[in-house]
Amino acid sequence: MAFLDLFIVNKSGGLIHHRSLSEKAPQIGTNEWLRIGSTFHSLHAIAAEASPVRGKIDDGIELIESEGLVLCCFQTRTGIKFVLTAEPGTGYLQKVLKEIYVAYTDCALKDPFYELEMPIRCELFTQAVNDVMSRFGNR
Amino acid sequence: MSKPTSILDRQIMRPKNDQVSMSAFAYLYSELVQYHQTRVSSISELEQRLSSSGYGVGFKVLELLAYRSKEQSHLTPPISHTVDKPKTKRETRIMAILQFISSAVWKSLFGRPADSLEKSIDHADEYMIFDCNPITSNFVSVHQSSADAYISGIIAGVLEGAGFSARVSAHTVDVEEGESRNGYIGLPSRKDKAVFLVKFAEKVLQRDTALER
Numbered sequence: 001m002a003f004l005d006l007f008i009v010n011k012s013g014g015l016i017h018h019r020s021l022s023e024k025a026p027q028i029g030t031n032e033w034l035r036i037g038s039t040f041h042s043l044h045a046i047a048a049e050a051s052p053v054r055g056k057i058d059d060g061i062e063l064i065e066s067e068g069l070v071l072c073c074f075q076t077r078t079g080i081k082f083v084l085t086a087e088p089g090t091g092y093l094q095k096v097l098k099e100i101y102v103a104y105t106d107c108a109l110k111d112p113f114y115e116l117e118m119p120i121r122c123e124l125f126t127q128a129v130n131d132v133m134s135r136f137g138n139r
Numbered sequence: 140m141s142k143p144t145s146i147l148d149r150q151i152m153r154p155k156n157d158q159v160s161m162s163a164f165a166y167l168y169s170e171l172v173q174y175h176q177t178r179v180s181s182i183s184e185l186e187q188r189l190s191s192s193g194y195g196v197g198f199k200v201l202e203l204l205a206y207r208s209k210e211q212s213h214l215t216p217p218i219s220h221t222v223d224k225p226k227t228k229r230e231t232r233i234m235a236i237l238q239f240i241s242s243a244v245w246k247s248l249f250g251r252p253a254d255s256l257e258k259s260i261d262h263a264d265e266y267m268i269f270d271c272n273p274i275t276s277n278f279v280s281v282h283q284s285s286a287d288a289y290i291s292g293i294i295a296g297v298l299e300g301a302g303f304s305a306r307v308s309a310h311t312v313d314v315e316e317g318e319s320r321n322g323y324i325g326l327p328s329r330k331d332k333a334v335f336l337v338k339f340a341e342k343v344l345q346r347d348t349a350l351e352r
Contacts, residue, residue: 106326110165110278112172112286122280127327 002087003133004069006100007033010117011079013041017120021133024087040083044073063093072097080104096136103128158250165278172286186285190292190307197296204243205229229301233266233339233347236301241268244297249274254332264339268294271314271332278326284309287333294335304340309333 004025008017015037018030028036040061048059060081064071065088072093074082082097082104107125108114114122175188230236241253259265273290276283287309295307311331 107278107280110162110169111280112169112176113279113282124278124280124327131327 002090003096003136004085004087006085006129007037007083008104008120009037009041009081009083012117013038014117016080016118017125019126019129025085040073041081044075044081074098074101076101092136096132099132099135100129103132161274161277164274168275168286168289169278171289182282182285186288186309189285189288190295193289193292193294194296194299197293197298198300199296200244200248200293201297201300204247231302232350233303233343236298236303237266237268237337240294240297244293245270248293259336262338264341264344266337266339268335268337269332270335272329273333276333283331283333284311287311287335290333291335294337298337303343305343306338306340308336308338310336 002024003021005018005020007015007019010016015034018033018037044060047061051059060075061073063073067088069085070088070090070093071083071085073084074094074097076082082100084093084097084100086093103125104120107122107128108120109116111122111124114120171192172185172189175185175192179185179188230239237256241256245251245253254269254271257267257269259267270290273287275289276286279286291307291309295305298305298307310333312334313331314329
């Protein structure tokens with residue numbers, strides 16, 4: 001089970017958090033990540049519009065599967081998107097995303113010194129994500 | 140008997156399960172800190188404001204605890220003279236009031252006694268109360284001692300109400316190996332613990348040494 005990257009996009013499309021979760025993750029510069037974040041945000045919005053079946057508010061891209069990559073996205077009610085990339089065949093993606101969401105609510109939202117929609121610089125959040133990763137056996 | 144309608148109608152004697160969710164407190168406290176942050180220009184001003192917010196709480200907690208312990212001893216029916224009835228004693232000594240704070244006040248506010256109480260070796264008028272997981276800075280990543288200023292205000296309020304004027308400040312120290320206590324489920328364990336430094340006024344120390352004789 002190898003998770004590659006985690007990135008979090010806020011509701012205006014800006015990247016607020018990114019980290020690579022293993023050594024197999026591609027080495028991409030920070031600017032590239034910002035671009036990837038905003039591109040994904042736009043694609044997510046377009047996919048919601050282009051869908052033939054309009055469902056709930058959190059329509060959009062949920063899962064992208066390809067030969068070399070699996071990408072899973074979880075959108076919250078407030079428009080924040082948690083995106084996880086992993087090697088094909090990795091399970092529990094949705095569950096891990098939910099756990100990371102819980103870690104986000106605990107460590108970022110309850111921190112009075114964290115400004116909403118700004119890049120997450122909370123030590124506790126990094127540690128909590130580490131804990132989630134070690135629980136799901138990332139090697 | 141009609142059901143109590145507002146909090147003022149409720150009995151002052153504590154019901155068995157009167158817990159509040161940690162998340163509720165965390166969000167409320169986070170808003171309190173953010174409210175003050177928009178109105179100050181420096182971090183020490185923020186600490187002062189949080190401290191004065193806690194000051195009032197300290198006064199009231201002291202009164203409430205004294206009242207509740209007196210009520211309990213008043214309500215126990217008169218039994219045989221061999222059993223001791225708990226009496227509310229007004230603390231007049233420094234160690235006694237500090238022990239009251241680190242056990243009774245901590246238990247009623249946070250559900251557990253403080254981790255330890257120590258007297259400083261370097262200064263005769265300084266004492267330290269340790270807490271590994273203060274609830275005010277549970278979710279804070281930076282500036283933890285600033286968030287704990289609220290608790291130092293509570294301690295200062297209790298001391299002032301009991302007649303011991305003191306200055307209380309909050310600091311963080313690293314947790315030594317093997318000493319860390321598991322925090323709350325789901326949260327990573329903290330690398331540092333909070334210490335509340337209590338510095339008594341000169342006349343309080345003089346009074347204490349006079350009482351010792």
